[in-house]
Amino acid sequence: MLRSIDCRIEADSELDDLQAKFREKIKGRRFLFVLDDVWEESNPNWETLGKYLTKGEPGSKVLVTTRSTKVAEVSGGALRSEACTSIVEPYHLKGLSEEESWNLLVRKALPREVLRDPQVQEIGKQILEKCDGVPLAVSAIASVLADSKDPKTEWPSFLQKGLSSILKGEEDPIMSVLLLSFNHLPSYMKNCFIYCKLFPKGYEFDIKMLVQFWVIHKYIETEDEGFDCFKTLWGRSFFQEVVMDDLGNMSTCRMHDLMHDLVDSMGGEKIMRSSDSICLENISLTTCHLAITGDRNDGSREDYYGDHEPGNPCKVRTLICLKNLSNKELKQICRNFLRLRVLVIIEGSNSECNASSLDASLILSSVHKLKHLRYLGLGGSGGEKIPNSVATLVNMQVLKLVDFWRLKELPRDIKTLVNLKHLELDSEYVVLNHVPKGIGELKFLQTLSTFVVGKTVGAGLDELKGLNALSGKLTIEGLAHANTPREGVYVLKEKLYLQSLVLDWGRDCDRDVDGVTLLSTRDEGMLEMLWPHSNLKSLMIRGGGVYQGAKLPNWLSGLTSLVEFSLIDCKRFEYLPQLHQMFSLIKLTIQNCPLLKGISHDGDGGVYQGAKLPNWLSGLANLVEFSWIDCKRCEYLPQLHQMSSLKKLTIKKCPLLKDISHDGGSGVYQSAKLPSWLSGLANLVEFSLIDCKRCEYMPQLHQMSSLKKLTIQNCPLLKGISHDGYHGDYNSMENSATKEEDDNWPRFHCLSSLCIKGCPMLTRLPTFPTLEGELQLDNVSLAPFARTIKMKMRRGGVDYLEGYSYDDTNIHPLLPPPSASSSSALIHPLSNLTKLALSDMDDDLESLSHHDFKNCLISIQDLTIEQCGRGVKLPGSLCSSIYLIDIALFRCKMVEYLPPLHELPSLKMLTIADCPNLKGCWWKKQQGNNDESSYHDYYNFDPSMEEEEVVKEGEEATEEDWPHFLRLSYLSIRCCPKLTRIPLFPTLEGGLLLEKTSGQALVRTMKMKAVVVAAVPHHHVDSQQHSATTATTTTTSPSSSLRTALVAPLSKLKEMIIAGIDDLESLPEEGICNLTSLQEFVIWECPRLASLPPAMRHLTSLPSLRVNDCEKLTERCKEEDWPNISHIPYILLNYKELQNLGTEVFLFSSAIYYAIQSLLTKLSFFPPSCMDRRATMIEAARCYALPLL
Template identity: 45%
Template sequence: MDELGNLSTCRMHDLMHDLADSIAGDNIKRSTSSSVLQNVPSKARHLCITRGGYDNPRQEDSDGGDELGSMSKVRTLICFQSLSSEELEQILNNFLRLRVLVICSYDESAYTSLKLVGKLKHLRYLGMLGFHKMKNLPDSIINLVNLQVLNLIGGESLQELPRGIKKLVNLKHLDLDRTSWKNLRHIPKMPKGIGELKSLQTLPTFMVETVGAGLDELKGLNALRGELNIKNLVNAEFPSTDVYVLKKKLHLQSLILDWSPQRYVSDDDDNVRSTSTHAEGILEMLWPHPNLKKLMIRGDYYGLLELPNWLPNWLSSLVNLVEFSLIDCLQSEHLPPLHQLWCLKKLKIDNCPELKGIKEKDDEWPHFHCLAYLSLQNCPKLTLMPTFPSIEGELRLVSTSLKPLVRTMKMSPSSHLALPLSKLTDLTLNGIDDDLELLPGADFSSSCLISLQQLCVWSCSHGLKLPSSLCSSTSLTIITIGWCDRLEYLPPLHELVSLRELFIEGCPSLKGCWWKKKEADEEEWPHFRCLSSLKIKDCPNLTQMPLFPNLEVELKLWRTSTEALVRTMKMKTALLTPPLSNLTKLSIRGIDELHYIPEDGLRHLTSLQDFVIKNCSSLASLPPAMHCLTSLQTLYIRRCPQLAERCRKEEGEDWPNISHIPNILLDGEALQDYSGLGSLKMQYLCNKFS
C-alpha cells in the first residue's frame, strides 16, 4: 500500500506461479534470445523475450514453428532485449494481430522503423523502452484507434506528443517516464486537442503551453485519476468566463500546481505581468474536488505567486486532504488555517522566507489533530504555527524558527490528547538560528520525546551546550551532530541505554560530554553501554568522551583527539570480553599527535577486519601485537611517511609484524594480495578507504 492507501505492488506465491504456468501450457513462450522471432511456436499466443534467465524446456514446441506473415497468431509480444532495426521492422510487418506490444531498442537506426507501428490496428497496449534519443513519436501512431495504454519509459528526449493525438479516442493511460521530470525540458509539449480524450485516466504531467494545450484542455478530462502534475502555470491564460477545470474530477487523488517557469523570464516579459495579475484567478480555476488527498503548491523563482485571501475557504473544502506541501512561495506572509484539516497527516513548507504564520496572539494556540510528519525548511520568520503534539513520525526544522517546537514541548497534556511529542521517532534540527538552550530542560523529558529513535542536530551555530531534553529518550538509537561551531558540551550520552550509533563532525569548540564524577575516584570514566558504531570528524578538542569498549561495527577518528581511544584500549574491565574485542573496522586519519598505538590494547582487537591509517605523520611504527589481529583482512596505510618506511615489503622493520595480513595497501600500492582480489578489487579498496 502507498501513503494514500492504494495498492501499489503485490507478490505472487511460488505455488500460485507454478499453477498459472501449468495452466498456460504452450500458449506462453519465454525465451532469452530474440532469434525466437524467426520461428515462433505455432501454439504460442503470448511471447516474452527476457534479458537473461533460462528457456523453459517444457515449452519447446514439438510441432515446429509458424511461418511469419500476416496470419501470425501472437497476441502479446514483450521484448526486454534491445532490438535492431531489422528485428523491429520484422515485428511491425508480421505480428499484425498483436494486442500488447512492449519493445526495447537502444539503436537509433531503429527509430525510423517505428513508422510501421500504425499497421497494428488491433493494438491495445504499447510500451516503448530505451528510446532515449527519440525526439518525436511517429505520426502513424495516431492510427491506433483501439490503443488504450501508451507507456513511454526512458523517452527523456521526447519533445512533443503527436499533434493528432485526439484521434486516439480509446486511450486511457498516457504514462511518461517519471524519472525525467526533474528537468522541464524532458517533459514533452502537449498538443491542442488532448482535452478530447474523454476516456483518459492516467496523465501524470500536464505542461501548460502558450502555443499548444492551454489550461482549458483539462476541463473535459474528467476520467483522470491518481496523480496530476500541472507544470508551467506561469504560461496559463485566465479565461474570460468562470471555468473550473478540476472540480468534476472525482477520482483525482494527488495534485501538484507548479508555477515554475520553463525558461528564464525577464522583468518586462508578458508572462511576468500575466502571472502577477491573474495568479489568483488561475488558482481559483484549479479548485479541486473534495476527494483530493494530496496537494502541492509550488511557486516560481521570481516571487510572483502570492497566496490569495480566499485560500482558507479553498482548502477547507478539501475535507479528505492527507498531505499538503507549500514550496517557493517567496512573497506569501500568512498561512491558511491548516489545523482545520482534520485528516492532514503530512505537512511540508519549504523556501517561504517571508512566511510568518497563521495566528497573531500567543494564547490558546490551536494544534494539528493527527499530523504525523512535519517539515519546515528555509522559513526563518515562521513563528506563528499551530502546535503539533501528535507527530508520530518525523519532524524536520531546517533554517527556521525554534519557537513552534518550544511551544509544542511546553504544552500541557489533556484528557483527549496524548502527551506532546510522545510518539515522535525522528527529529532533525538543521541551520537553526535560535539558541538551542531555549528548548525545555530535562524536567520535560518525562512527557516529551520518549519515543525518539533518531536525532540529527546540524549547522546550529548558537548554544554552548546541547539541551539534555533532546538526549533523554530511552529509545534513542542514532545521534548525528555536525557543524555546530559554538557547541562546547554534550549531555551525558553514556546514560542512553539504547544508543547504537553516534556521529559527530565539524564541531571545533566541542570539548566533550559533561557528567558528574565520583568524588572518591576522579579517574573513573563512564562508558557507553551498547554503542556499536562511533564516527568523530574534525573535532580537535574533543577529549572528554565516555569510553566505548563495546563497539562492534566501526570506529572512525578523523582529525580529532585519540585520548578516548587510548583510554578505552587501556581500560581495565571486569567484563568477559576485553575492550574493542568485537570491533570490525577501525579508521584513523589526520591525527598528527598520534605517536604510537598501545600494544596492550591492540592485542585485544581480535575481530578487526579493516584497519585504515591515513595522514598520521607522527606515527612511527606498528607494534608486534599486530600478530594478534587474526581476523584482519585489509591494512590500508597512506601519507604516513615514517610508518611507510618501516612497512616496506621484506625490508621494513615492521614488515614481520604485518606480513600475515592478506591484503596490504601502502600509498596506493598493493604490497600483498593473498586473497586473490585482483587489480580491480584492490582499486576498489583504494577508492573505498581514500
C-alpha cells in the first residue's frame, strides 16, 4: 500500500519505519485504497491495518476484492471496529449471464455455418453451465472447443469425458477449467507457458525477450514460430493486456492472476522463483531455471551463492536476477553457474532498483567462462569497453546491454560470434566510436540497434549489404565519415524486415566548409545510396548540422508504408517534396531546417518560393502528430481543419510566423478574429506554440473540446485569444473589461496542464479552472490566473466543476473559514491543481484575492516561486495546502518574511536561494499547542511590528521554544545572509545544504534534545457502534487521540554541506553525536570554525569528510583534531590545494578520483541555480584527480 503511494519507498526498510511512513503519507488526506485479490484471513492483521487508516480524512474509503468469503467477513469486521464510520455489505460479483456467456463462446469458438444448429447450441450451453459465468473460464473453454473440426460429434464427447472427468471432485472448478485449457495445449506450448513461472505475479513481460528465451531452450525452433505461439496463448487467455508499440508490434503483456496461480502449481523444482535471497545449497539438483525476484537482506552475506562441490555442479540453465546484487554476489555467478544458457541481471519492475548502479564489468570480465551461454542481458555501468574475451562465446545468440552510457567499443573480434542474432544496445546515451570490422559476416544477425561509422577504423557501410535479416530498428551514425557506396550498390534496399531507420550524419565533425558544393553532392549521393525497402514504417534523417545536402532523396515519395517521418538538423534543405502519397503517415516532424522556404506544389511540380506551406499538407488525413520547429523562414501555415485525426500540434521557433490561412482565399487572414475551422480540431489533445516572435493572435482554443495540454513560450507580441463579441483592438477590449464580462469569460473545459513563458502581453486567455497537473507562469501577466481564481462555480449548474466542496465541517486547519456568502454548493477552480510554478512576474502576488486564492489552491503538492513579489511578504495563501511536499523559492529580492511553513504537515523538501533580504518565517510567540493556525494572523501581519510577535534574539529561549518542521527531509538554503529566523529541522533524512547564510538555525537544531515525530494513531471503540456481519467497502474517520515517538534530531541525516557560514564558530558536541546516519560531511569556507569536537569519534559509519578553504579548521584537523577524524576512510583537506596541485595535499585514501567524484555527484539536492557551479567542480575533479591515481 505504501509503495502505491510513493514508489521511491525502499522495500527493505524496517517495519516500524514503513508503518511510520504510511501514517505520514495518509495523514490529513482523503484516500481511496483498492486492495485487489486479497487472501489475508488473519483478523489481528486487519485490525492493525484499521488502526493505521484512522489518520485519513473523513470520507476516505477502502475497497477490498477477494475470492474468499472468509476474507470479506474478517476484513469487514476488523475495519468496522477500528476505522470505519460506515460499512457497505459485501457485493458478490455475479458472473456472466447465460446470454453473455453464449455470445463470448460464439465469438471465440463457433464457426458461423454451425451457429444456428440447435444440437450444437444445446451442447454448448451445457458446457457453459460448468464455467459458472467466469469470463476467463469461458474464454479458456472456448479456446479448447475452437480446435474442434466437427462440433456436432466432438463437443458431446468433450462434455461427457473431458470436462466431467476434470471437474469431478474438485473444490475449485474455475482452476480446473483453466487446467483443462492447459491440457489441450500442444506440448511445446505447455513448456513455453510453464517457463513463465520464473516471473512474479503482476510482472510486465517483454514479449520479444520471452520468445527469445523459448527459442534458446529449444521449446520452439524459430522466433517467428515463437510469436505465433504467443499469439495462440494470448488468444486462449493465457496472457492479457498486450501493449503495441508505435509501429504496431507486440511489445509487453501481463498474465492474469488466476493464470499465474495455475503456472505456479506446475514445473515442480525444475523451475524455481525466489522472493528472497537464495543460497546454492538450497537449490535442488533438478533445478534448471532460477529467478531471484525478491530483495536481498542488505547484501551483507559474503557467501551469497557459496561454492558448489566440484563433483556436484550446478545444473541451472537460466538465472534471472530482477534485483540488484552486490559485487561479491556478482563474482560468484561465473564461478558456480557454469551451465547457464540464459543470464539476465537487470532491474525489475520496482522503481527503486536502478540498473545504472550495477557494476556490470564484474560480469563481463569473467563471463567467458560460461561456454554454453546463449543469452546475456545486463543493465548498468560496464565501462568503456566490452572485453574481447566475450567474443569467445561462440554459442551467443542475444547480447543485450541496457544503460551502458559509457560504452565506446564493442569486442574487436565480434565476427567470431557466428550465432549472434540480436545485438541490442538499449540506451540513447551509448556513444560508440565505431563498429568493429567483420560484423558483416554475422549472417544470422536480426537486431543491430546501432551501426557507427568510425573516422579511421571500424566497419564501413558495405558491411551492411549482406545483413538482410535485420529487422526492427537500425540507427546508422557517423555518416559524415563514411565512404559513399559504389554506384548502384544500395546497402539497405533488400532489408524488407527493417521497420525503423535513423540516418545520422553525426555531430562535431571536422568538414571542409570551403568545399560545400562538393560535400553537398557527396551527401546527396550518399543519401540516394541508402535507399530502404518500401516496407519501412519510420524514417528519421538527422543532419547533425553537418549534412550539406539541399534536397531529399528521390526514393522518399515511394515509401507508401511510412508511419513516421522526421527531418532534423538539415540546415541547407530548401525544399520539401510532396508527401501526400504517404497515406499512412501518422507523425510528421520538421525541425531546425532554417533555409526551408517551400514545398513542392500540388500541380506543376514546381516549388513555392514564398513562405506559405501548400494546402496539400492538410490532406494528410491520418496525421495524428505534427511538429514544425525552428523553420525560420516560415510565415504562414496552411488550413489544418481537414486533419480530423490531429491530436498534437507543435509550432516552435518560427520567428516570422504571423497568422494562419483563412477559409476562403489564397492569401492570409490579418485581423484579430481567426478562422472558424480551427475549432474543428476536435481531437486535438496537445498544442504547443514556442518561439514565434511575430505571432499576435491565437485561435479560439477553448472550442477544442479535447485539448488537455497547452504550451505557449517566448511569443513576446502575443496578446491573446479572440473573445466572442470582441474582434477588434485588444487595447479597447482590455479597457472595457467589466465584472459582468469576467463572469461570462470563455474557459477551457478539460485542460489539465498549462505552461506559459515569455509572453508579457498575453492577457486575454480563457480561464482554466479544470487544471489537475501543472501550471507554469513565467514572465507573463497575472490577469488570466487572477481571473480564473475569482470564478464562481456551483454544483448542478451549467458551470459545474469537479472539485473541493466547502462547508462548516470540511475545512482544513490551515485555511481561513469561507465568507458568509459561501455555501456548501460552491466549487472553487484550480482545487485539483498539484503543481504550480510562478517566475519573473511583474505583478504583485499580494494583489490577488486572499479568500478566493486560498480556497482554490488546496491540492498543491509542488510549489516553485522565482523572481516574484514586490512586497516584503510572500502571500501565505500560495503555500497553505496541507498536501504541499516541495517548496522552492529563488531570487525573490524584496521578500523579507515567509508564512509559517512549519505548520505544513506534508512538507518534505524546502529550497531557498538568492533572497538577500529574507529574514525568516513568521510565527506567533509561544503559540504552544494552540489549535489556531498562525496562517490566520500572518494574513494581517504588519512587518513593522514583528518584534512584538516573534521570539527576539535577546530573550531567554531554549531550542524547544522554537517551532520545527514536522516532516522535512531535504533543506537547501543558499545566499540568504539575513535569514536567521527559521523553524528548526530535526527530522531531516536526505540532505542539508547551508551556504552563505546564518548558522544559528543549525546550531539550535543540533542542540535539541529530542523531537516528536510520526504520530501513531490511538483509538477508542464506541461501544454503541452499530454492528454488522461483513464489509468490503469502509469509510474511515480520524482518531481523537494520538501517540507520539521521540527521535534524536538529525539522527537520520545522510548528507550535510555547510559553506560560507561566517557566524559559525563551533558545532555542538551533543549534536554531532546524533549524526549516526551521516554519509557525506562537507565544510567549505567557514573562516571562524576552528575545530571539530571529540564527538566526531562516535561517527563510526561516516565514510567521507571534506574540508575546504577553512584555514583554522584545516590546521586543527592535521594536528590536534586528527584523532577525532582518523577513523574516517576518505578525508580530503583543502580542495584548492588539490586543484592547484600544491605540495601539501592531505588525502588518506588511494581512491582519490572516487573521493572527489563521490562528493560531487551525490549532491542531488543542489537547486537549479547551483548547477553551473557543480558542473565546473566535476570538470575540475576530473582534470586534477585522474593524473594523481
